[in-house]
Every structure is written in structure tokens, then in C-alpha cells.
Amino acid sequence: MSAAVSRIREPLIMGNKNYHQxxxxxxxxxxxxxxxxxxxxxxLSVMTFGYGAFSLCWTFYFGIGTWNANRTIGWAYDITxxxxxxxxxxxxxxxxAILLLFRQRWRTxxxxxxxxxxxxxxxxxxxxxxxxxxRPWFDFFMFPYPNTRGPLWVxxxxxxxxxxxxxxxxxxxxxxxxxxxLVPDLASVRDRAKGVRKKIYAFFSMGWTGKAKHWQRHExxxxxxxxxxxxxxxxxxxxxxxxFATSVIPGWHTTIFPPYFVAGAVFSGFAxxxxxxxxxxxCFGLEGYITxxxxxxxxxxxxxxxxxxxxxxxxxxxxxWYSGYIYEQFAFYNRVLGPYYWAYIGMMGCNLLxxxxxxxxxxxxSVWWTFFISIFVNIxxxxxxxxxxxxxLARDYLPSSWSYYWPSWVEIGIYVGTFGLFFTLYLVFARxxxxxxxxxxxxxxxxxxxxxxGADAKPHHHHHDDExxxxxxxxxxx
Amino acid sequence: MKGQHKEVLFxxxxxxxxxxxxxxxANKQHLDIMDVYSPFPIHGLDPLLGLEESRLHVxxxxxxxxxxxxxxxxxxxxxxxxxxxxxDWPTIFGGKPYWSLPAFIPIIFELTVLFCAIGMTVxxxxxCGLGFGVNNPILDDRITDDKFCxxxxxxxxxxxxxxxxxxxxxxxxAEEVHTRTx
Numbered sequence: 321m322s323a324a325v326s327r328i329r330e331p332l333i334m335g336n337k338n339y340h341q342x343x344x345x346x347x348x349x350x351x352x353x354x355x356x357x358x359x360x361x362x363x364l365s366v367m368t369f370g371y372g373a374f375s376l377c378w379t380f381y382f383g384i385g386t387w388n389a390n391r392t393i394g395w396a397y398d399i400t401x402x403x404x405x406x407x408x409x410x411x412x413x414x415x416x417a418i419l420l421l422f423r424q425r426w427r428t429x430x431x432x433x434x435x436x437x438x439x440x441x442x443x444x445x446x447x448x449x450x451x452x453x454x455r456p457w458f459d460f461f462m463f464p465y466p467n468t469r470g471p472l473w474v475x476x477x478x479x480x481x482x483x484x485x486x487x488x489x490x491x492x493x494x495x496x497x498x499x500x501x502l503v504p505d506l507a508s509v510r511d512r513a514k515g516v517r518k519k520i521y522a523f524f525s526m527g528w529t530g531k532a533k534h535w536q537r538h539e540x541x542x543x544x545x546x547x548x549x550x551x552x553x554x555x556x557x558x559x560x561x562x563x564f565a566t567s568v569i570p571g572w573h574t575t576i577f578p579p580y581f582v583a584g585a586v587f588s589g590f591a592x593x594x595x596x597x598x599x600x601x602x603c604f605g606l607e608g609y610i611t612x613x614x615x616x617x618x619x620x621x622x623x624x625x626x627x628x629x630x631x632x633x634x635x636x637x638x639x640x641w642y643s644g645y646i647y648e649q650f651a652f653y654n655r656v657l658g659p660y661y662w663a664y665i666g667m668m669g670c671n672l673l674x675x676x677x678x679x680x681x682x683x684x685x686s687v688w689w690t691f692f693i694s695i696f697v698n699i700x701x702x703x704x705x706x707x708x709x710x711x712x713l714a715r716d717y718l719p720s721s722w723s724y725y726w727p728s729w730v731e732i733g734i735y736v737g738t739f740g741l742f743f744t745l746y747l748v749f750a751r752x753x754x755x756x757x758x759x760x761x762x763x764x765x766x767x768x769x770x771x772x773x774g775a776d777a778k779p780h781h782h783h784h785d786d787e788x789x790x791x792x793x794x795x796x797x798x
Numbered sequence: 799m800k801g802q803h804k805e806v807l808f809x810x811x812x813x814x815x816x817x818x819x820x821x822x823x824a825n826k827q828h829l830d831i832m833d834v835y836s837p838f839p840i841h842g843l844d845p846l847l848g849l850e851e852s853r854l855h856v857x858x859x860x861x862x863x864x865x866x867x868x869x870x871x872x873x874x875x876x877x878x879x880x881x882x883x884x885x886d887w888p889t890i891f892g893g894k895p896y897w898s899l900p901a902f903i904p905i906i907f908e909l910t911v912l913f914c915a916i917g918m919t920v921x922x923x924x925x926c927g928l929g930f931g932v933n934n935p936i937l938d939d940r941i942t943d944d945k946f947c948x949x950x951x952x953x954x955x956x957x958x959x960x961x962x963x964x965x966x967x968x969x970x971x972a973e974e975v976h977t978r979t980x
Contacts, residue, residue, distance in 0.1 A: 338944070343944060471887060475891055476905060477891040477898060489908040504942065507942045522933060523930055524930065526932055529835055529941070530835040530942055532840075535839035538839065539839050545919070548911050759839075
């Protein structure tokens with residue numbers, strides 16, 4: 321039987337590809353010498369990371385006092401950046417897990433890079449709380465292990481400890497999921513490579529042969545990992561929101577936080593995927609695999625989650641007023657009209673208003689619009705975390721301790737450095753491994769290739785059908 | 799079985815659907831298929847090869863439960879206050895009881911997922927005989943590219959039977975037929 325021909329479903333693989341062409345297009349980039357653009361980008365990333373490493377060393381040497389975080393605003397720039405990076409780290413697993421369960425085939429074009437992005441973003445995020453402790457060389461105290469300090473155990477009732485467990489689990493599971501998906505593609509690279517390269521890829525592809533039973537188990541494993549990652553990804557940002565929601569600070573102590581944080585995380589994660597994928601598809605010539613249809617699908621997710629987040633902002637304001645509780649009312653009055661009003665405007669403008677342009681189909685399908693809006697969303701989501709964290713603490717119960725916070729050059733250096741780390745890792749990844757899951761794209765080719773779907777489809781004229789016939793004739797002839 | 803050399807006769811097909819019809823034909827002729835190798839998972843292949851459903855989900859469940867118990871027993875042993883444990887170092891936080899299950903649920907959940915994922919993945923690699931540095935024999939380099947491979951073991955077969963298989967490959971549309979010792 322041939323694949324079903326539909327003119328309604330949009331094709332996800334453009335350019336009349338066949339299996340071999342997919343291998344050439346997706347595995348090929350790992351075999352070429354890096355181009356000038358990559359080298360420039362890599363050099364810049366490493367330099368930026370170097371500056372971040374310098375700022376970190378400065379912090380470790382002179383102490384947290386080099387930061388502007390103070391007694392009132394104890395959680396400031398670092399925790400803002402932590403939550404921001406963790407949020408970005410949500411799209412990868414969402415794409416690979418939830419979209420796998422929902423059988424959204426467009427995930428195959430973007431899941432590999434999005435998962436890589438998740439892992440790198442979580443690594444960047446981890447730097448902030450690890451440094452925030454002040455003595456990062458004692459960070460292992462956070463894990464419950466038999467010790468000689470009492471034994472003094474960690475506080476299992478604290479959301480901060482839950483966070484440690486949630487993020488470590490999330491990182492580990494995402495890494496396993498990503499790498500397991502990567503193994504068949506690394507085997508493809510291995511089988512095309514020669515010499516030392518072949519040996520290296522043979523080591524990392526774990527002896528994959530493409531045996532039927534292995535594929536069966538591989539699919540099972542992916543499906544179950546997707547199944548358990550789905551509640552996991554929702555739990556991670558829920559627990560991050562508990563860090564705030566279980567406190568008694570007005571503006572933080574809200575039950576709306578878990579769904580609002582998760583929606584915000586998905587929102588910012590997809591925006592970062594868009595930013596990266598638009599650059600990646602351009603640099604590697606992957607327009608046939610990461611199509612405008614993919615971009616449009618992701619824009620729809622951005623529109624939905626952006627509107628959810630925007631509604632949450634408005635509901636927060638309403639509930640603060642409706643509660644009749646003056647401290648809550650003041651907290652929100654202060655957010656909107658206080659000393660950090662500019663951050664609130666940035667948050668509302670970028671998160672609630674900017675994605676609304678995606679109601680227009682033309683905009684949703686425009687690469688340039690998408691790129692700009694994705695940057696706006698990234699900025700807006702950073703403002704959101706800053707608004708929640710710093711502006712709330714700047715005006716607490718005691719007016720004598722009110723203050724204003726602005727990051728020091730060391731704090732900015734660490735944040736900028738995480739971008740360096742993130743892009744360094746991403747660029748290395750894009751060089752050594754296929755950025756699009758080749759095996760998965762091949763598996764959906766006959767359902768979503770443009771020769772089978774959409775305006776260019778050729779019904780009643782399938783390649784393989786013709787081939788079968790020819791082969792049969794040939795076979796009979798012998 | 800390890801260390802023994804096997805003679806393998808295999809045909810390479812260009813399309814998974816041609817391969818599938820070849821397997822159907824082989825089943826009809828009661829040919830003993832050694833294995834099928836493909837660049838991606840082919841749906842509907844498992845029943846043709848008589849492969850049982852994977853039981854990896856059972857492994858996942860067992861490891862998940864192990865994680866649940868580890869977290870529950872671990873925290874209970876440390877904080878005490880429950881019926882079974884008096885507590886290694888009971889501590890009151892925020893006026894909550896020593897053993898406050900709602901507060902333990904996030905960690906119990908995370909460890910369930912963590913154990914399940916690690917256990918299942920490790921078992922997957924072990925039962926498949928895969929792992930870092932493992933070098934399994936590869937019949938053809940293009941199997942991870944665009945070739946679909948159907949293999950027969952021919953070590954114990956007579957020449958006539960091997961010729962019969964070669965004829966089978968030709969009649970079912972194999973592009974190439976090769977022999978290898980693995």
C-alpha cells in the first residue's frame with residue numbers, strides 16, 4: 321500500500337526528498353569543515369563565556385558582596401536569570417514529550433535542536449542558584465546524604481529542596497531522552513565516516529545496527545519516556561513557582577502561580593526555539609525540514625501561551641483589588657506604578673501585546689516577523705521574572721528597608737556569560753551531531769513529504785509503486 | 799553462541815514497502831528470517847517477524863515504584879513521625895507534623911520519574927546489547943542511510959538452499975544481494 325494522499329494536511333518535508341537526500345542534508349553538515357560564520361559565532365561565544373567565567377571567579381574570590389543583591393532584595397538578578405533560563409528549558413521536553421503523545425508530526429523537524437537547547441538552558445540556569453549559595457564548593461550539602469554534621473539532614477518540606485530534585489531529575493531525564501534519540505543518527509554519521517572519526521562515532525553510537533527488535537524497543541522507550549516527561553516538565557516549573565508561592569510575601573503568595581509559570585515557561589521556551597531554529601535553518605540550509613508550517617505551528621503555541629500568561633497578569637491585578645487586602649493591593653499598585661514601572665511596561669508590552677500579531681496568518685507565516693516577536697518574547701519573559709522577584713522585594717512590609725536594585729557589572733557579566741556558554745554548547749552540538757532527527761524525518765516522509773501532500777502532490781504516481789512494478793518485472797524477466 | 803562465526807546472506811531493498819512484501823512472501827515460503835535492519839522503525843513490521851510486544855514498560859513501572867519507595871522510606875526514615883520510623887533527626891518546619899505527606903509528594907514524584915527513566919534506559923541498552931564502545935557487526939554501511947536489509951543465516955544451509963534464497967531475493971525486488979561472515 322502506498323501512503324495516503326491528502327491535499328488538506330500541510331507537508332512538513334519540502335523539496336521532493338528521498339531517504340538518501342535526507343541523510344545527505346542532515347548528516348552532511350557534520351562532515352564539512354566549519355564555515356566562516358560558524359567560526360566567528362563560536363569565537364564570540366567562547367569569549368562571552370570567558371567573560372562570564374571571569375565574573376564568576378571574581379564572585380568566588382571577593383564574595384557575593386560584589387553583587388548588588390542586598391538585605392531587602394536578596395533574590396535579584398541571579399534568581400531572575402535562573403527562572404528565565406529554566407523557563408527556556410521547557411520547550412524541548414514539551415516538544416519531544418507532549419507533542420509525541422499528541423502525535424504532532426511537526427515535532428520531528430525541531431525536537432532534536434529543542435531538546436539540546438533544553439539541556440544547555442538548564443545547565444545555564446543551574447549556575448545561578450549554585451553561585452547564589454555564596455559558597456558553591458559546599459553545594460553538595462544540598463543533597464541528602466549521611467553526614468557527620470549531626471547528622472543534619474536537608475529540609476524535605478522546603479520548595480527549594482524540591483526544586484533541586486525537580487531540576488536534577490529534569491536535566492537527567494531530558495539528557496537520556498535526547499541521547500537515546502540521537503543514537504541512531506550518530507550511527508548514520510558513523511557509517512559514512514572514515515578513520516578516527518569513524519572510531520569516535522562508533523564509540524558514541526553504542527553499536528547501533530537498526531535491528532527490527534531494537535527499533536521496536538527504541539520506540540517503546542521513547543514513548544514511555546515521553547509519557548513520564550510530560551508530568552515532569554509540568555512539575556518542574558510548578559515547583560519553581562512554589563519557591564515564591566509558598567512564601568508569605570504579597571505578590572508572591574498566589575495560587576495562580578503554578579499554571580501561570582508553566583504557561584510562561586512554554587511561551588518563552590518556544591520563543592527561544594524560534595530564535596534558534598530560524599538561525600539554524602538559514603545557516604544549514606534546512607528550509608526543507610524546518611518549514612514555514614513548523615514555524616506557524618510554533619507561533620500558534622506562542623500565541624496561546626502568551627495569551628494565557630497575559631490573562632494571568634490581568635487576573636492577578638483583579639484578585640489583588642478584589643481581595644480587599646491592602647498589602648496585596650499595594651504590591652500590585654507598586655508593580656504597575658512603582659519605581660520599576662518600566663519593567664512592568666516591558667513585560668506587558670512584550671508578553672501580552674506583541675504575540676497578538678500572530679492572529680494574522682501572514683504574520684504567523686513570516687520568518688522575519690517571527691524572529692522579531694521571538695526576541696520580544698524572550699525580553700518580555702525576562703522582565704516578567706524581574707517584575708515578580710525584584711520589584712516585589714524592593715517594597716516590602718517595612719518602608720524603612722525599601723530600596724532600589726540595579727545589577728553590578730559582576731552580575732551582568734555572569735548573565736552575559738551564560739549566553740556565551742549556551743551558544744558555545746549549541747554551536748558545538750550543531751557541528752558534531754545532526755540538528756534534525758534524521759531517522760524520525762525519514763519515518764514520516766511518506767506521510768508528510770511534499771511529493772505526497774499539498775499542492776505539489778502527485779496522486780496515482782508514487783515513486784515506490786512504480787519502483788515495485790519495475791522491480792517485479794525485472795525479477796520476472798530473470 | 800558468542801565467538802562463533804555466522805554466514806549471513808542478505809538482500810538490500812530500496813523501499814520499506816517492497817521489503818514488507820518480501821517478508822510476507824518469505825513467511826509464506828516458511829523461510830527462516832534471521833533479522834531485518836532498517837534506517838528507521840517500520841510500522842507493521844513486528845507482527846510479520848513474529849516479534850512479541852516489548853515489555854520495557856514493565857521495567858519502567860518496577861523502577862518507578864522503586865523510586866517511589868526510595869523517596870517515601872528515605873524521607874520517613876529521616877524525618878520520622880510515621881508509624882514505622884521514629885526518625886533519624888526529626889525536625890519541625892513551619893509547625894507542620896514531622897511526617898507531612900503533602901510536602902513529600904514533589905520529591906516522591908521526582909524520584910519516581912528519575913528511577914523509572916534511568917532504569918528503563920539502562921535496561922534498554924543492556925538487553926539490546928548496546929553501550930558506549932560496543933562494536934556490533936554491521937552488514938552494510940547504507941542501512942543507516944536508505945537501505946532496508948533482510949538477512950538470512952546460511953551457516954548450516956546447503957548450496958541449493960542458498961541458491962533458493964538468492965532466487966527469492968531476486969524475485970522480491972532486492973537491489974543487491976551479499977554474503978558476509980559475522
